[in-house]
Amino acid sequence: MLLKFLTLAAVIAIAWYGFKLVGRIGQQHKQKLTRDEKAARDGVADTVQCPVCDAYIAEDIKSNCGKADCPY
Numbered sequence: 149m150l151l152k153f154l155t156l157a158a159v160i161a162i163a164w165y166g167f168k169l170v171g172r173i174g175q176q177h178k179q180k181l182t183r184d185e186k187a188a189r190d191g192v193a194d195t196v197q198c199p200v201c202d203a204y205i206a207e208d209i210k211s212n213c214g215k216a217d218c219p220y
């Protein structure tokens with residue numbers, strides 16, 4: 149009977165901590181998604197297509213794509 153009670157208590161404790169952990173991860177994931185969405189929204193307006201390599205580059209970064217005649 150005592151062992152049964154201890155097992156039950158352990159299961160409840162694991163479930164409790166599991167829920168807390170999942171909730172924390174879910175919250176972080178949601179925050180990350182919100183950040184990514186914002187970045188994607190911000191990026192869409194400021195993206196330019198490189199005429200040489202057809203790659204889309206964020207206008208405020210303008211990183212060279214590696215081609216010799218890349219204007220960025």
Ligand SMILES: [Zn+2]
Nearest residue numbers: 198201213218
């Ligand atoms: Zn390029």
